[in-house]
Amino acid sequence: MSQESKVSNQSTEPPRGATSASEAAWRDGEVEKNLTDALHPSESTSQGTPPSNTVPNNCNSECFKPLRFGVDSLYLSYLGELSPEIDEAIKELKQIAQSSELHEQVFAQYPVDAHIFEVKDKGARFFPYILEDNAFRIQLSRSRSMPLAYVKLSSEYLTHVLPFDAEKALRRIVEHFGAVHESANVGRIDLFVDFVSPVDMESWDRHAWVTRASAISAYSNERIFSGWVIGSGGVISCRLYDKTLEIEKKSKKYYLHELWKQAGWNGKDKVWRLEFELKREILTQKGLSKLSEVLNHLNGLWSYATTEWLRLTLPNPDDQTRSRWPIHPLWSYLSSVDWETNDSPLSSRFNAARVPGDDKLFTMSLSYLISFMARENIIDWEVGTAAFINALTMYHGQKSFNLGLPFRDYIREKVAIKARLFNSLLNKNDAKEQAELEREARAYQKQSDGD
Template sequence: MIKKPRPDLGSNHEQPQNRSPEGRSSELAAGEDRRRTSGEVDAVPSNTASNTCIGDFFRPLRWGVDSLYLSFQGDLFRDVEQRLNELKAVAQSSETHEQAFAQYEAGAHVFEVRDKGAGMFPYVLDDNAYRLQFSRSGKKLPMAYAKVSSEYLCHKSAQDIESELRALLEEFGEITDSANVSRIDLYVDFVSSVDMESWTRSAWVTRASSVNAYSVGGRFSGWTVGLGGVIACRLYDKTLEIETSKKGYLRALWSEQGWTDDQKVWRLEFQFRREVLDQKGIQKLYSVLSHLNGLWSYATTEWLRLTEPNPDDKTRARWPVHPLWIAVASVDWEDDGAPLSKRFSPLRAPSDDGLCKMAFSALTSFMARECLWDFNEAWHYLGNRLYDYHATRSNFQGIPFEQMLVERVRLKGRKFNTINNAAEIPHEDRIREGYDEVAREYRKQSRGG
């Protein structure tokens, strides 16, 4: 294979790969001399530290790719496009029970087919691994645009995911080229004794135009720099974020690296969009992955720096770099960022933890209202009350309770990717035409139609 020249990932110089820490330190020092001469900056983080604990202020837990958006050139098969068009119409049905059959099975996935497209991509399919968007056949657009979930990127390498995704997409159409990267986010999760609220906006020296601080419920949650641009940065409290983001799987992965529940985990994350990757000449995934050190170095030494402001020096470019920033800039992307998770499911079903908490809350509320103390007695009474309540409502809507229950389960199965509804019914043609004419007529008569 002929190797292409490495793209320039710095402003004026190439970012070499496969370097020792000492070599990178010399490089950055040389870059510092050049920028000091030009008057751009006075201090650039050196890359002398390994990916281990640096004092008390920085202990990395994991680093890697958090978000990955890929596009594939090709052409959608005509019969697949027709099927997707039919399923999108099913998803748009005014009858909610029909919407349950807006699903597409491919490989090991049972995708939810969405009722709306996304921009120039009229067909959107979802599960816990991928969000797939398809263009119409014969268009100049990429055939498919794929978002890989962050949880899946904790389970498989980006290279393996591309291979798997390409094989999956070949069931939909003819793929004519390897994946292009539309966006990639790189992250480092770390524990630190540094107070992330201890500096002001002026401490961020950046090429971006916006710097913002955030809080949630009076608790400081982090910083964002350059949101909306071709490069953006987030430094935020990940332990706070996962309380609502349903990313509890990270706790087990952090624990493997020595994290304990009483420690706050911060995430530094850089987002690189297609425009900046094009500027660097690294559009293909394999090329981007081979230049992660260069991208990280560019982001943390040229595009953005956290400094220690010097009120006696009006030239912010000469302010010294914060020790924390020196540490995060030193992460070596040639190293393994942490072991991958052993388990992953493409299903989006809620966990036992979430379901049991909701059920227990409902049960104890019912027990308190009815002054009941025995679990089995309360569960029996609650079940009867639940049946009576929904049976009355379903009869009012013109459908037996048992059928309404099945329809709701099918809708949840579509949302959670757990049930292939069409495969559960022996007459799929009838389903495509309206699911169940008996039920439709029953509803009609009950409504006085």
């Protein structure tokens, strides 16, 4: 029996909060051993048949309508050394973030360029400092045996700028923290294709997937089929899932709707996403470590992922040699995406602040206002809003009085707390600034006296 045909009853953990539709998982015990180099492919694959990007005659363009494809997530690292001055400054901000008093935590912010980063109260293994906004999550290390910075670029930021330009902006920020010795290394890259298709993604079972992966699972969300996950937890993994459902139920990334519409989406059809997660181990096995190298070989990586590591087939019960099963027509389209001709639309707007959208903000506020009006037997909008604001002011006015704070200061503190979390406003620590001025004055006086 071949490794690909071994089946067990082990199951994978549902990815990103999904619910498993089946506890059966397909394991073959092999995780990326002796990988074939897809950057210079030979005439045949390790499975004995040449990879094919030819579209079968029984499938026309109605099978597959691509909307967008590109890089969804990107993790970069920079070798270098943290500046001692920066180390001391961020160490102090981290201690402020750990304060038990909310009015002190609001000053745990670090501005760089146009970014106002939240300084986290906790670090990660080998990286004691974490700074985050809507564009970057930056982990900093003070150890010379570790990279200076390990950074996640957000998927939303990568809908606004191309990866090369995003890295240029990031490098300027990292260079603020210390000396950078080399160009960026890739720790992980996620490649995706968003598409519309009438093909029923639940119409095949796990045996249609011919793969080197260690596990295959189907998932559902509230009894609605949501997609497939192949190779979860490995150095390469794949997700084929209902992106419209994922946005609605979890991520709320509605900004993708506008980009899809620019590419011809009618606003109604399900949009599916095929996504491959490629970790550093698989990239270095292909001789790729630097970002420039990876971006220059996206076609080779996609070809390897969709023709050697994973294929969706049309199972032939009369042929036990699974490598001879024909490629599913949909997969022929997906595997033939040309990464050198990517003209996917980019978002014209991006905000580095992690602010809530109007939909969330005003839906919640209207709900509270309507509940108040119903409780008070008010049906007139103007009367209701005026009464609500008056009651709100009285309620929090009493709370501020009990705390011994003027109402204006009470509100400013509440705004400052949210501003730190949203990266939207730099809170000014007047007491700290005054102390720094006094220290500078004493140092200047001491130097003057010494002269």
